[in-house]
Amino acid sequence: MPEPAPVTAAILIIGNEILSGRTQDANVAFLAKELGALGIRMREIRVVPDIEEEIVAAVNALRERFSLVFTTGGIGPTHDDITSPSVAKAFGVEWVRPPAAVALLRRHYTGDDLNEARLRMATVPEGATLIDNPVSTAPGFQIGNVYVLAGVPAIMRAMFEGLKSRLPGGRPVSSRTVSTFLGEGAIAAGLGALQDRFPELEIGSYPFFRRGKFGTALVVRGTAEAALEKAADGLRGLIRSLGEEPIDGEVA
Amino acid sequence: MPEPAPVTAAILIIGNEILSGRTQDANVAFLAKELGALGIRMREIRVVPDIEEEIVAAVNALRERFSLVFTTGGIGPTHDDITSPSVAKAFGVEWVRPPAAVALLRRHYTGDDLNEARLRMATVPEGATLIDNPVSTAPGFQIGNVYVLAGVPAIMRAMFEGLKSRLPGGRPVSSRTVSTFLGEGAIAAGLGALQDRFPELEIGSYPFFRRGKFGTALVVRGTAEAALEKAADGLRGLIRSLGEEPIDGEVA
Numbered sequence: 001m002p003e004p005a006p007v008t009a010a011i012l013i014i015g016n017e018i019l020s021g022r023t024q025d026a027n028v029a030f031l032a033k034e035l036g037a038l039g040i041r042m043r044e045i046r047v048v049p050d051i052e053e054e055i056v057a058a059v060n061a062l063r064e065r066f067s068l069v070f071t072t073g074g075i076g077p078t079h080d081d082i083t084s085p086s087v088a089k090a091f092g093v094e095w096v097r098p099p100a101a102v103a104l105l106r107r108h109y110t111g112d113d114l115n116e117a118r119l120r121m122a123t124v125p126e127g128a129t130l131i132d133n134p135v136s137t138a139p140g141f142q143i144g145n146v147y148v149l150a151g152v153p154a155i156m157r158a159m160f161e162g163l164k165s166r167l168p169g170g171r172p173v174s175s176r177t178v179s180t181f182l183g184e185g186a187i188a189a190g191l192g193a194l195q196d197r198f199p200e201l202e203i204g205s206y207p208f209f210r211r212g213k214f215g216t217a218l219v220v221r222g223t224a225e226a227a228l229e230k231a232a233d234g235l236r237g238l239i240r241s242l243g244e245e246p247i248d249g250e251v252a
Numbered sequence: 253m254p255e256p257a258p259v260t261a262a263i264l265i266i267g268n269e270i271l272s273g274r275t276q277d278a279n280v281a282f283l284a285k286e287l288g289a290l291g292i293r294m295r296e297i298r299v300v301p302d303i304e305e306e307i308v309a310a311v312n313a314l315r316e317r318f319s320l321v322f323t324t325g326g327i328g329p330t331h332d333d334i335t336s337p338s339v340a341k342a343f344g345v346e347w348v349r350p351p352a353a354v355a356l357l358r359r360h361y362t363g364d365d366l367n368e369a370r371l372r373m374a375t376v377p378e379g380a381t382l383i384d385n386p387v388s389t390a391p392g393f394q395i396g397n398v399y400v401l402a403g404v405p406a407i408m409r410a411m412f413e414g415l416k417s418r419l420p421g422g423r424p425v426s427s428r429t430v431s432t433f434l435g436e437g438a439i440a441a442g443l444g445a446l447q448d449r450f451p452e453l454e455i456g457s458y459p460f461f462r463r464g465k466f467g468t469a470l471v472v473r474g475t476a477e478a479a480l481e482k483a484a485d486g487l488r489g490l491i492r493s494l495g496e497e498p499i500d501g502e503v504a
Contacts, residue, residue, distance in 0.1 A: 013297075016454065016456055016473075017456060017458055017471070018280070018284075018297070019284060019294040019295065019296075019297065020284055020288060020294065020425075020427075020473070021280070021281045021282075021283075021284030021285040021288060021294075022427075022458075022471065023458065024280075024281050025277075025280075028270070028273070028276075028277075028299075029273045029276050030273075031273075032270075032271060032272055032273030033273040036272060036273060042271040042272065042273075043271065043300075043301060043306075044271075044298065044299065044300055044301075044306075045265075045270070045271065045297075045298065045299035046296065046297065046298050046299075047280075047296065047297035047298075048295075048296055049295060049296075050456075054295075054296075076436045076437075076457070076459060077436050077437040077440040078436050078439075078440045078443055078444070078457040079440070079443060079444040079447050079455075079457075080447075080455070080456055080457060081457075109437070113437075113438075115437065115438075115440075115441065116441065117436075117437050117440030117441055117444075118437040118440075120440075121437075136466070152459055152460075152461065154461060173272075175272075175274075184328045184329050184330050184369075185328075185329040185361070185365075185367065185369050185370040185373075186365075186367075187330075188329040188330045188331070188367075188369030188370075188372075189367065189368065189369055191330055191331060192330070192331040192369075195331050195332075202268065203331075203332070204268055204269060204302075204332055205328070205330040205331075205332060205333075206269055206274075206275065207328060207404055208404075209404070209406060214388070219269070219274065221268075221272070
């Protein structure tokens with residue numbers, strides 16, 4: 001039976017604060033791990049500024065190439081929050097205020113507190129499905145294969161937890177890690193040969209500097225458990241053949 | 253006198269380990285701050301996997317649009333280190349082994365230790381200029397407006413420190429931050445009006461959750477110190493007009 005086409009994903013982070021170095025992104029690692037556990041392959045991350053044409057171009061480039069696109073950031077009430085109208089433009093649809101979205105905000109903000117700025121958070125591309133925000137009410141939304149989430153990590157995570165059961169999954173990718181204080185250059189030839197023996201797996205080599213020494217973490221990833229075990233044995237054998245004792249897992 | 257065109261930059265991070273969530277990127281924040289101090293505007297970040305066609309496409313897209321492109325990762329000796337030949341392909345030039353690069357490695361690795369895998373680290377696109385690596389010898393390189401750096405943070409930083417005096421600078425961007433425990437929705441209207449008064453500055457609004465409360469950090473950025481001070485005073489006045497005392501800087 002042929003392997004079904006993998007479900008792929010991209011993340012689009014919208015915000016000048018990441019580009020200026022003011023804020024360290026905290027959403028990519030969370031989404032990458034969650035999507036990996038669902039068998040969805042993360043294939044690209046982009047960070048773009050709060051500029052409409054940049055957001056439109058990135059949304060359209062990514063939604064054509066990947067099964068799923070997740071955006072984070074730029075959906076608040078201020079002048080620099082332009083993700084929602086930009087996504088409407090990318091899809092060529094109107095930017096509308098569904099009564100259901102306004103009703104959500106009206107439960108949270110009473111009277112004059114529901115001002116025009118906050119009502120922008122109830123304005124979404126026509127045809128979008130709202131994504132629940134259990135933390136601070138203002139919803140995210142889905143249109144086509146694009147999921148528009150908040151940038152604040154606690155809110156982004158809550159939104160993702162609510163929608164993840166609806167995502168199309170794939171076969172989850174597992175991994176095995178074997179580490180060594182050998183340098184990458186010493187193991188490169190044997191590692192390349194091992195990769196050739198297991199073309200269905202992906203073998204990665206990640207240099208590190210810990211305990212005052214350079215070393216290498218070798219990570220094999222794939223969907224077939226039996227092959228992963230064999231390849232991990234192959235990694236241990238390769239390290240022993242070079243006179244070192246392999247270390248299972250990461251070196252802390 | 254018209255403002256000269258700003259010097260812009262993009263970062264291209266090459267590596268499956270960031271996409272899988274295995275590794276948290278540690279290079280973006282460093283480069284963003286260093287470039288900001290040199291007056292270079294960071295305009296895009298992309299993360300792509302260790303796949304040749306993806307690297308080639310990203311290098312070519314970014315080097316056309318931005319003044320400078322910095323890549324990190326994928327220049328080691330193993331089979332998944334394909335940045336250097338991919339950059340050669342992007343520029344349509346041969347992948348060559350300059351004697352100067354081999355000589356560098358020969359100072360570090362003696363006899364059989366300078367194996368074929370390590371010699372790959374002395375192989376660069378034809379016409380490239382080597383970038384010094386004071387940590388572990390294997391050089392980075394520059395070709396055209398693309399700077400190819402290591403992915404290991406300590407090595408990337410050392411490479412960058414060596415080359416930064418040769419980078420074309422711009423007028424450094426400064427910033428002022430004023431924080432408040434008001435929500436974004438309460439200040440959005442006044443903030444938009446302030447942005448309209450200072451079109452030459454960029455005013456950003458960043459929600460946070462600290463000390464058990466939601467609040468907002470307001471950051472104004474620009475190259476003109478006098479305008480920055482006036483805009484920061486405007487931010488303080490806006491917060492006071494809403495009945496709160498402004499907090500200079502970030503809320504820890």
